[in-house]
Amino acid sequence: MAVLHNRVSRKELKERAILDNTPRTTISFYRYTAIPDPQHLRDEWYKKLNGLKVFGRIYIATEGVNAQINVPVNEHKNFIDFLNSQPGFQDTRLNKAVEESPNSFYVLDIKVRKKIVADGIEDPAFDMQNKGGYVNAEEFNKLTTDPETVIVDMRNHYEFEVGHFINAIEVPSDTFRDQLPMVVEMLEEKKDKNIIMYCTGGIRCEKASAWMLHKGFKNVFHLEGGIINYSKQVKEGSLENKFIGKNFVFDERLGERITDDILAQCHICGQPCDTHINCANSGCHLLFIQCESCKEKLQGCCSNECLDFINLPSEEQKERRKGKDKGRNIFNKSRQRMEEIKKASEKDT
Numbered sequence: 402m403a404v405l406h407n408r409v410s411r412k413e414l415k416e417r418a419i420l421d422n423t424p425r426t427t428i429s430f431y432r433y434t435a436i437p438d439p440q441h442l443r444d445e446w447y448k449k450l451n452g453l454k455v456f457g458r459i460y461i462a463t464e465g466v467n468a469q470i471n472v473p474v475n476e477h478k479n480f481i482d483f484l485n486s487q488p489g490f491q492d493t494r495l496n497k498a499v500e501e502s503p504n505s506f507y508v509l510d511i512k513v514r515k516k517i518v519a520d521g522i523e524d525p526a527f528d529m530q531n532k533g534g535y536v537n538a539e540e541f542n543k544l545t546t547d548p549e550t551v552i553v554d555m556r557n558h559y560e561f562e563v564g565h566f567i568n569a570i571e572v573p574s575d576t577f578r579d580q581l582p583m584v585v586e587m588l589e590e591k592k593d594k595n596i597i598m599y600c601t602g603g604i605r606c607e608k609a610s611a612w613m614l615h616k617g618f619k620n621v622f623h624l625e626g627g628i629i630n631y632s633k634q635v636k637e638g639s640l641e642n643k644f645i646g647k648n649f650v651f652d653e654r655l656g657e658r659i660t661d662d663i664l665a666q667c668h669i670c671g672q673p674c675d676t677h678i679n680c681a682n683s684g685c686h687l688l689f690i691q692c693e694s695c696k697e698k699l700q701g702c703c704s705n706e707c708l709d710f711i712n713l714p715s716e717e718q719k720e721r722r723k724g725k726d727k728g729r730n731i732f733n734k735s736r737q738r739m740e741e742i743k744k745a746s747e748k749d750t
Contacts, residue, residue, distance in 0.1 A: 423454075423473050423474075423475075424473070424474040424475075425456075425471040425472060425473055425474060425505075426471060426472050426474055426477060426497060426498075427469075427470070427471045427497070427498035427505040427506075427652070428468075428469075428470055428471065428472060428495050428496065428497055428498070429468065429469045429470075429495075429496045429498075429601075429602045429629065430466075430468050430484075430493050430494065430495045430496060430602075431465065431466060431467045431468065431517065431602065431603065431604040432465050432466055432489065432490055432493050433464055433465040433517075433529050433607065433608075434464075434465050434466075434489035434490070435463065435464075435465075435489070436461065436462070436463050436464075436465065436466070436489075437463070439461045439462055439463055439513045440513050442461055443461045443511050443512070443513050446459065446461070446511055447509070447511045449483055450470075450480075450483075450509060450511070451509055453472070453473070453476045453479055453480055453483075454473050454476065455470050455471070455472050455473075455476070455480065455509055456470065456471050456505075456506035456507055456508055456509050457469050457470025457471055457505075457506040457509060457510070457652075458470070458506065458510050458512075458651075458652075459509075459510070459511040459512070460511075460512055460513075460514045460517045461511065461512070461513050461514070461517070462513065462514045462515060462516050462517045464516055464517055464529065465517050466490070466517060467517035467518065467604055469506070469650075469651060469652055470506065470509075471505050471506050481495075494603075494625075494626055494630070496602050496603075496626050496627070496629040496630050496633075497629075497633070498629070498650070498654075498657065499629060499632050499633070499648065499657040499658075499659065504653055505650075505652040505653050505654055506652055506653065507653075517604065518577060518604055518605055518608055519576070519577065519578050520577060520578055520581060520608060520612075521578035521579075521581065522581070522612065524615070526615070527611070527612070527615050528611070528615070529608065529611050530611075531611055531614055531615070532607055532608075532610050532611035532614065532623070533596075533598065533607075533610025533611065533613065533614060533621035533622050533623045534621075534622045534623075535622070535623065535624075535625040536597060536622045536623070536624055536625060537625055537630075537634060538630075538631045538634035538635050538638065538640055539634070539638065539640060541597060541599075541624055541631065541643070542640060542641055542643060544595060544597060544622070545566075545567075545568070545597065545643060547595065549594055549595065550594070550595045550596075550597060551570065551588065551591055551594050551595065551596045551597070552566055552568055552569040552570060552597050552599070553569065553570050553572065553584060553588070553596060553597065553598045553599070553606075553609075554566070554569045554570065554571055554572065554599060554600075555572065555577065555580060555584070555598050555599065555600045555605045555606045555609045556600050556601060556605065556649070557574065557575055557576065557577070558571060558573045558574060558575065559575075559649065559677075559688065560601070560649040562664065562665045562675075562690075563646050563647040563649055563656060563664060563665045563675040563677070563690070564628075564644065564645060564646025564647040564648055564649070564659060564660075564662075564664060564675070565644070565645070565646065565664075566599065566643050566644050566645075567643050567644075567645060569599075570587070572584045572587065577605050577609075580609070581609065581612050584609065584613070585612075585613065585616045588613075588618070592617060592618050592619060593619050593620070594620065595620045595622065596613065596618060596620060596621050596622065597622045597623065597624065598610050598613070598621070598622070598623045598624070599623065599624035599627055599628065599631075600624075600627050600628070601627045601628055601629060601648065601649070601650065601651075602626060602627040602628075602629050602630070603623065603624065603625060603626050603627040603630070604627075606623040606624060606627065607623050609623070610622065610623040628644060628648045628659070629648065629657075631644065632644065632648070632657075632659055642659070642660065644659050644660070645659070645660050645662040645664065646659060646660060646662045646663070646664040646665075646675060647659060647664075647675050649677070655676075655677040655678070655688075656675070656676070656677060663675050665690055666690070667690055667691055667692035667695055668689045668690050668691065668703075669691060669692070669695040669699065669703075670692065670694070670695050672692050672694070674690055674691070674692040675690060676690060676691065676692070676693075677689070677690055678690075678691050678696070678701060680701070680702050680703040680704075680707055681700055681701035681702050681707070681711055682702055682703075682707035682708075682710050682711050683722075684707075684710065684718070684721070684722040685702075685703060685707050685710075687703050689703050691703075
C-alpha cells in the first residue's frame with residue numbers, strides 16, 4: 402500500500418533538507434475548479450508528488466486547489482506533465498518565487514479543507530464564476546495612472562506593513578474572512594469607480610472580486626497572479642514598478658525583496674526594519690518584525706517574558722507549556738498584541 406502521510410519527524414526532515422544540495426524551484430499556484438471528491442484527489446496527489454520529492458503545503462476543497470511548493474529542478478517537467486494531466490488543471494499559471502531559496506519547504510503537507518481560502522461566505526447565491534476581470538502588469542499600471550482608480554490590498558495587515566502598491570488601500574484585519582465585509586463597507590460610496598484588487602498570488606483577490614460584484618459593485622478587476630506575477634512581468638517587460646518594499650510569503654523565507662524601500666519598523670525598538678521572524682519561544686512562536694540589534698538582545702524572542710522562559714530548564718519549559726496551543730501564532734500578529742509588546746519593551750527600558 403502506498404504511503405499517504407509523512408512518517409518522519411519535521412525536525413529531522415528540516416535537517417535533511419538543509420544538508421540536501423538538490424536544486425529546487427519554489428512555485429505557487431491555485432485553481433478554482435469543481436472537485437467532487439477532495440479526499441480521493443488528495444491521496445492521488447500525495448502519492449505522485451511524494452514520489453517526485455515535492456515539498457510544500459497544498460489545500461484541496463470542493464472549490465479547487467491552493468498550493469505553495471518547491472520542486473526539484475530535475476523533476477520540474479514531470480510535475481508539469483502531471484498537473485496538465487489532471488482534469489481542470491491544464492495550463493494552470495505557476496508563480497515562480499521572486500527570490501529563490503532551496504529550503505522554502507522541507508515536508509509535503511496536503512490537506513482537505515472546507516474551502517481553499519477561508520472566507521466566511523455562507524450565501525448560496527454567491528458564484529465564483531462571476532468574478533472581476535484579470536489585469537496584467539501593463540494594464541494595472543495603465544489603470545492606476547487614473548487618480549480615480551481604487552487600488553485595494555486584500556492581504557492581512559502584517560503583509561501590507563512590509564510592502565504594498567503605491568496609493569493602495571489597506572483593509573486592516575488579520576483575516577481574509579473579516580476583510581470581505583470590511584472592504585464592502587469601506588468602498589460603499591465608490592461602487593461605480595474602477596476597483597483593482599490584489600494579493601500575493603491571486604487567490605484571495607480573485608475571490609474578493611467575485612464578492613464585490615455579488616455586492617453590487619460595477620467595475621471590478623483583480624491582478625492576475627498577484628504581486629509575484631506582477632514583479633515577474635515588470636522585470637521581463639522593463640515596466641515601471643509600482644510595488645514598494647517586500648512581498649510577504651507564507652514559507653520559511655517569510656518575504657521576497659521587491660525594492661530596497663524599508664516601510665516597516667522593528668516592533669521592539671521602532672527602528673526601520675522589515676524582517677519577520679517567529680518568537681524563539683516555541684510556546685509563543687509569534688510572528689513579528691525584529692531588527693538585528695533586538696534579536697541579539699532578546700535572543701530572537703518577542704519579549705523579556707519569552708526570553709526568561711527559554712532560559713528555564715527544558716523540563717520546566719515543557720511543564721509550563723502543557724495544555725497551551727500557540728501554534729496559530731505563527732501567522733497571528735494582531736495590532737493589539739504588537740501594542741502589548743511595544744509597551745512592555747518601553748517599560749523595561
